[in-house]
Amino acid sequence: MLRVARCGAVKARTQAANQLRDLIVTAPEALRQQLAGLPAARQVETAARFRPGDLAAVGAENLVHVMRPGDIR
Numbered sequence: 001m002l003r004v005a006r007c008g009a010v011k012a013r014t015q016a017a018n019q020l021r022d023l024i025v026t027a028p029e030a031l032r033q034q035l036a037g038l039p040a041a042r043q044v045e046t047a048a049r050f051r052p053g054d055l056a057a058v059g060a061e062n063l064v065h066v067m068r069p070g071d072i073r
Contacts, residue, residue, distance in 0.1 A: 020047060 017040050024035045024043070035043050 017044075020044065 020040075020043060024032055027035070035046060038046065
């Protein structure tokens, strides 16, 4: 039972790290500079402190919003 829980936790952690890495690659340059080159744990700590108002300062208003599958007609 514990092994199943551990395997699930490891998989979730890996998926979260991959998603954060992909977001950093496609982020605006100023945001990318803040996170690129940091160890994964430090990237998570830094990204966790971001707030919506903070992102406007790095040009996030130019980001393309991803549509949910239900939005496509």
